[in-house]
Amino acid sequence: MSRLVVVSNRVADPRKTAAGGLAVALADVLNNTGGMWFGWSGKIAAEGEAAEAVHSQQAGKVKLVTLDLTQADHDAYYLGYSNGVLWPVFHYRLDLADFDAGYIDGYRRVNQQFARKLLPLLKPDDIIWVHDYHLIPLAAELRALGCEQRIGFFLHIPLPPPLMLAAIPGHDWLIRALFAYDLVGFQSQADLSHFARYVESEAHAQPIEPGRWRAFGRTVQAGSFPIGIDVDEFMQLTAAPEATDMYERMKREYSRRKLLVGVDRLDYSKGLPQRLRAFRELLENSPETRGSATLVQIASPSREDVSAYTDLLHELESLCGSINGNFGELDWMPVRYIHRTVARARLPGLYRASRVALVTPLRDGMNLVAKEFIAAQDPEDPGVLVLSRFAGAAEQLPEALLVNPYDREGTAAAILLALQMPLEERRSRHEAMMRTLRRYDVHWWCDSFLAGLASAHAEEKGPTWLRL
Numbered sequence: 001m002s003r004l005v006v007v008s009n010r011v012a013d014p015r016k017t018a019a020g021g022l023a024v025a026l027a028d029v030l031n032n033t034g035g036m037w038f039g040w041s042g043k044i045a046a047e048g049e050a051a052e053a054v055h056s057q058q059a060g061k062v063k064l065v066t067l068d069l070t071q072a073d074h075d076a077y078y079l080g081y082s083n084g085v086l087w088p089v090f091h092y093r094l095d096l097a098d099f100d101a102g103y104i105d106g107y108r109r110v111n112q113q114f115a116r117k118l119l120p121l122l123k124p125d126d127i128i129w130v131h132d133y134h135l136i137p138l139a140a141e142l143r144a145l146g147c148e149q150r151i152g153f154f155l156h157i158p159l160p161p162p163l164m165l166a167a168i169p170g171h172d173w174l175i176r177a178l179f180a181y182d183l184v185g186f187q188s189q190a191d192l193s194h195f196a197r198y199v200e201s202e203a204h205a206q207p208i209e210p211g212r213w214r215a216f217g218r219t220v221q222a223g224s225f226p227i228g229i230d231v232d233e234f235m236q237l238t239a240a241p242e243a244t245d246m247y248e249r250m251k252r253e254y255s256r257r258k259l260l261v262g263v264d265r266l267d268y269s270k271g272l273p274q275r276l277r278a279f280r281e282l283l284e285n286s287p288e289t290r291g292s293a294t295l296v297q298i299a300s301p302s303r304e305d306v307s308a309y310t311d312l313l314h315e316l317e318s319l320c321g322s323i324n325g326n327f328g329e330l331d332w333m334p335v336r337y338i339h340r341t342v343a344r345a346r347l348p349g350l351y352r353a354s355r356v357a358l359v360t361p362l363r364d365g366m367n368l369v370a371k372e373f374i375a376a377q378d379p380e381d382p383g384v385l386v387l388s389r390f391a392g393a394a395e396q397l398p399e400a401l402l403v404n405p406y407d408r409e410g411t412a413a414a415i416l417l418a419l420q421m422p423l424e425e426r427r428s429r430h431e432a433m434m435r436t437l438r439r440y441d442v443h444w445w446c447d448s449f450l451a452g453l454a455s456a457h458a459e460e461k462g463p464t465w466l467r468l
């Protein structure tokens, strides 16, 4: 059997539980198959020291291989191009992008460094699976060094429409780099259709058959592979002592209230200020919710060295303060805002104790919190998911209450509906969503992507890759 080699910006010990969708999903895949996980160590090489060393460590069935970055490469590749250009533009936020011309060189340099260090570690029949926007040109760099193995790419974040993509200086270079992969996977049909429109209109690619295009002397297959969760594992986590303890504590503490929950990384794509304004609107216009509805909003610290995040942090603190100041009573605070990461083992208890989850990103590749919330519910008395129509998850979960997070009144109305939804309707919506979660779980995601990669490569003979 071929060995699986996963490459992503960061790696994590798959034996430990991690916070973060990508880490959780990949740990799951590698724990089952074994293989190698390659990426950045998270460390900056000491001043004057070349970041040449490769660190290797065995973690159960998985070999973890990492390298350090120099400060300059980290700033240009990670902070600059990945998180200052690709993250905002791919989340439709051109206004937040910083198109500094120096960033792309660092981005390319680090991708070349990854390719140089990875190549000697590869075996002829390895299957390489590259993850996310940090590493779009990696396959092209590997091919330039003679790599002929199967290489697949999965984009965890959205792909914007062609004209928005075209705002990135060098966008043609980026998309051309995708043609060095054998299979490119997206989270949703919407992302896939943006890719199709881009390659046909901007790159004049020829559609060969549905999901297959030819351009730059290469054929690429692309498809939608919505990422799922490990439903059984999450249900076990829900029944484990840490989660049940959390559940009981929350139930006791909020016995006279109806809990709403939000769990996000603190990121402008997650729509947190808009969510809080919708909640304020609810309290203002539906007085029956005052003294009862309590929003627990957990926002874990994320990328605090990027300035847009500091502004967001201040905005949130001020919004929470003003809502609590204006509506709070001596014995009731409408918002509990927690700027910390909550241990993964405790999250299911919080979800299960909540009547409503607010998952209202302005844009999101998928959003696994939505799926985890559903999986953690008591099927006899389930909570209600209020979900942004702009999360990838909305394509799969039409039984959620879908909202436009920019529409404050509409979102407030949906929250009220969720708080008042009769048991029978809650049950039937939950049942339908559980069916989808089970059918398209993380194992389905992995198996279907890898099966697609195997068959995509079989038709491509020899490395006909045109240099970038």
Ligand code: ADQ
Pocket: 019, 020, 021, 022, 024, 025, 156, 157, 227, 263, 264, 265, 298, 299, 300, 340, 341, 342, 343, 344, 347, 364, 365, 366, 367, 368, 369, 372
């Ligand atoms: P993220 O943007 O990190 O991931 P998401 O899908 O919501 O977002 O995954 C978050 C994961 O981290 C979940 O497992 C959740 O439980 C955990 N998490 C989130 N906030 C947390 C908090 N405050 N405390 C503790 N744990 C927290 C990217 C894309 C998503 C895509 C995933 C997977 O942006 O759209 O769904 O990758 O592909």
